[in-house]
Amino acid sequence: MQRRKGSNQKVGVLPEKVRAQFQLVQDEMNIHFTNKALIYQAFTHSSYVNEHRRKQFTDNERLEFLGDAVLELSVSKYLFEKFPNMSEGELTKLRASIVCEPSLVVFANELNFGQFVLLGKGEELTGGRERPALLADVFESFVGALYLDQGLEVVVAFLERIVFPKVEVGAFSHVMDFKSQLQEIIQQTNNGLLHYEIVDEKGPAHNRTFVSRVLLNNQELGLGRGKSKKEAEQQAAQSAMAMLKQSKPEGE
Structure with missing residues (x-):
């Protein structure tokens, strides 16, 4: 063309x-x-x-x-x-x-x-x-x-x-704050405490990828990857919300 x-x-x-x-x-x-x-x-x-x-x-x-x-x-x-x-x-x-x-x-x-x-x-x-x-x-x-x-x-x-x-790198994380959204979901159901931890780091210092997981009462809810720890945690929270949505009974 x-x-x-x-x-x-x-x-x-x-x-x-x-x-x-x-x-x-x-x-x-x-x-x-x-x-x-x-x-x-x-x-x-x-x-x-x-x-x-x-x-x-x-x-x-x-x-x-x-x-x-x-x-x-x-x-x-x-x-x-x-x-x-x-x-x-x-x-x-x-x-x-x-x-x-x-x-x-x-x-x-x-x-x-x-x-x-x-x-x-x-x-x-x-x-x-x-x-x-x-x-x-x-x-x-x-x-x-x-x-x-x-x-x-x-x-x-x-x-x-x-x-x-x-x-x-999370410059717009105020818009997609999945960690806050996940926290609200957990508080509504009163299901315990959330905890984030970095489980892996890959690549050279100038181009590193972090892997984070989010746990609820020591049970893993989701994994996330990102160029920063903050982004990885946000992705883990988003993954956890997707998992909770899938496991939610229909009609609720």
Whole structure:
């Protein structure tokens, strides 16, 4: 299938200094656009377009729309495969915490996207370069531009570097706090005390995998694996909840 390159958007002539900045951001990410106009557009705010009407620039709003959809699809697929025991409601809640403005701002700041945005003078003077909504929009626009230029596989590879590792180390554990959920279940049935222990550690120090188990009155309820002890314990709790759900008599 032939990918659209976005060749029909209006493109003004950027100063050499600005084009050098965009080369820098591509070098830092080791991602180089075939159609340079797409990355320029991804970082072009509407305020910049309004101040350069005669130079035929296009803002990033359409790319933002596309990037939002691509990001949601990519994150959905990752979560679906990563958490096979998670319910539809839990998946939706976790996805929403990843594809939301505060999280997108974190990703954009990690890549220093703010310094590369093309802004109008008024937006610049009022602190637009650090405005959360603007940064979130730029991140989505970049994803949209990358998708048009190089396809979904490259987008997923980009997210595997910037977004997905944060899920794996528990950055969104406040959303999927299975340990608290399991504790509530046990308290409702008054079935005793829960205890977590690490039963195995594998791999080198920089890429270690931990195995945890959760016990109820010294009886194992579930096993979990993760890149950190915290993640392994959360996975063990999730496994335990799945086991308790399966063993629960129908109708209860």
